Amino acid sequence: MTARRLLAASLVLASAVSAAAQTKADPTDKFRQLEEILPTPNDQRGPSGAPGRAYWQQRADYDIDVELDDVKQRIVGKETVTYFNQSPDTLTYLWLQLDQNLFAKDSDSNLTQTAPSLDKPSYAALDPFVNRDFDGGFKIAAVTDATGKALPHTINKTMMRVDLPTPLAPGKSVTFGVSWSYNVNDARRMGGRSGMEFFPKDGNYIYEIAQFFPRLAAYNDVSGWQHKQFLGSGEFTLEFGNYKVRITAPNDHVVGATGVLQNPKEVLTAAQLARLEQAKTAKQPVLIVTPDEAKAAEAGKPTGKKTWIFHADNVRDFGFASSRKFIWDAQGHNVENNPVMAMSYYPKEGNPLWGQYSTAAIIHTLNVYSRYSFTYPYPIAISVNGPIGGMEYPMICFNGPRPEADGTYPARTKYALISVVIHEVGHNFFPMVVNSDERQWTWMDEGLNSFLQFLTEQEWEDNYPSRRGEPKNVVDYMLDPNQEPIMTNSESVKQLGNNAYLKPATALNILRETVMGRELFDFAFKEYARRWRFKRPMPADFFRTMEDASAVDLDWFWRGWFYSTDHTDLSIDDVRYYTLDTGNPEVEKALQRKQQTEAPKTISAERYENTPKVVEGNPALADFYNRFDPLAVTPADRDAYQKFLSGLSDKEKALLGANKNFYLMDFTNVGGLVMPILLKVDYVDGTSEEIRIPAEIWRRNYKHVSKLVVTDKVVSQFTLDPKLETADADLSNNFFPRKPVMTRFQLFKQQQQAAPNPMQQMEKKGTNDAAPRPQGGQ
Secondary structure (H helix, E strand, O other), X not given: OOEEEEEHHHHXXXXXXXXXXXXXXXXXXXXXXXXXXXXXXXXXXXXXXOEOOOOOOOEEEEEEEEEEEOOOOEEEEEEEEEEEOOOOOOEEEEEEEOHHHHHOOOOHHHHOOOOOOOOOOOXXXXXXXXXXXXXXXXXXXXXXXXXXXEOOEEEEOOEEEEEEEEEEOOOOEEXXXXXXXXXXXXXXXXXXOOEEEEEXXXXXXXXXXXXXXXXEOXXXXXXXXXXXXXXXXXXXXXXXXXXXXXXXXXOOOEEEEOOEEOOHXXXXXXXXXXXXXXXXXXXXXXXXXXHHHHHHHHHOOOOOEEEEEEEEEEEOOOOEEEEOOOEEEEEEEEEOOEEEEEEEEEOHHHOOHHHHHHHHHHHHHHHHHHHHOOOOOOOEEEEEEOOOOEEEEOOEEEEOOOOOOOOOOOHHHHHHHHHHXXXXXXXXXXXXXXXXXXXXXXXXHHHHHHHHHHHHHHOOOXXXXXXXXXXXXXXXXXXXXXXXXXXXXXXXXXXXXXXXXXXXXHHHHHHHHHHHOHHHHHHHHHHHHHHOOOEOOOHHXXXXXXXXXXXXXXXXXXXXXXXXXXXXXXXXXXXXXXXXXXXXXXXXXXXXXXXXHHOOOOHHHHHHOOOOOHHHHOHHHOOHHHHOOXXXXXXXXXXXXXXXXXXXXXXXXXXXXXXXXXXXXXXXXXXXXOOOEEEEEEEOOOOEEEEEEOHHHHOOOOOEEEEEEEEOOOEEEXXXXXXXXXXXXXXXXXXXXXOOOOOOOOOOOOOOOOOOOHHHHHHHHOOOOOOOOOOOOO
């Protein structure tokens, strides 16, 4: 950067012109307030984002008997439901969710499934289109009132309307019963959020069972009945209630479920009971059901049935897992003075990973999430290994990663297990307690949970390979032409993982680290979590609370990150370097002479340098100007300088002698998403500093801004977003002077078979450097 001399007399005028130029803003206002979009506050939902003075929500209590048929892979059940109308409205009918109808042959999910690619299709891709013989969906046997009298009901795909014999007034309750059955889906083949897995080697099954009973749809102050049909992506919107559930299974099965086991003496051996008691105060996981006990059960056959009884208070759903293959470990843990039993259920195929990491990851998750939101409120937290890759229910979650058949595993599998346990256990906070509408807004639980997952992973070990959270990881999606706004309904999103998990998690991390700062963000986020604990927030409640608790206007951030598909790409277009003209002829003329001497010679000047000149051969042609030195300091120059100084104030003289460097920087917002301008300034003396300019610099012109940077030292390099905080999509325009951004590429030879993982390579070489692999708890 070549310095230009800035005349002191022109400083005021130049500043005025620059400011005037920047007031010509584009008509599109990125800082336009969201009040015109957000719903008007009312008595149910206040302007601060907190529940209003007249907030209400419904309640449903369940008493359920369910039996698992391990021969036919079938569920048979009956329930008694007590529904409490705590709304101001009189209800003449109730809506129940029949989510198992997703697997009916004529379900909308099946009928609206679009064609797969037929370019080298896999069996798994074509299987759902070819094999439609599974008889899925609920078979509703009866719907009755409290006396056993049949109630009229209508099934509409994944919803069932129950018509009430008399209107249900505000403040009143109604009790009714439903009997049903359904066939359990093969989750490995058909997918789903629950199901079973068959193990051919030993002929046994693992069942991860959820959505197994007709559940009350939510009725709320925003949408009335939330009865959008279940198509598979938008998850569940439910009411809180108390559950008493009796699960009958083969007597050699081990069952884990939402809630506290009420009859351990009837279903566990004396040794298992003793281990369970020991686990309450253990420092490491204790094996309740050992690998040897699980192996013996695998080889045997049931001789009857057992009924496991569970009770859960103030939960919005219920799930359970059952298998004779289960190893079971447990460890008691105190979470901010709440005693919790952290427990894992897994087959031998899950070891050594599951015995080493699952319960430890549960405990770590409860600690970190409680710190950032509220104390974990339940007495149980369970992680189960089975066919479901990752799915959450109150106090229990289903997680899929396993090692290779030989017990080794690549690093990605280890971290996949730890991450999915963190994520699914974390869902106990969002949405199992902060009860958002998953059917409508997936990001409100998945995005917030993925953000907290990132914080939790980063506290697990140094350089944890988190997939979501770091801004650089969202760049590809934000450049994708198929990107959609985060504020898109769950069933309409094309890339659910990127839209509802990755982008909102990244946005919140940027909000915390870069826009608000950790202290303000953490306070506001915890305030949101505590305000809406055991209540149902909507997006506006989150947006308003974050601003209300921080005094930071974030409408520009919500508008850009949640309502648009803009991406971050800020560019340093130009930097003009000025120094102040002191007016001192001794200084200025010496500087001019130095600049002339150091100026590069043109090719012509260089080649004519030794050519004989006419004036040299004929001195008579030389006159005054051949001898005159315009850079020599004259008495007149000195007198003019002294006269100039005498007219300056002491403050003006100090500025004149400060020897400051002025850099007029031009920035362009190429991507459209307004973000803070984060500058690293490197000086020629090897030092550096950071300048952080809030996003509001773009408020009058979101496309172009100029900024005057004044320094004491000479700058060698300006760098935008040096710590990759803003998800900037093009780093090549982040430098001035420009410099190339290196990218590494590798040549590949076609690979015929998968390479062994590092553990397998070590064992093949016969090395014994690694520590022995643990097999489970104590």
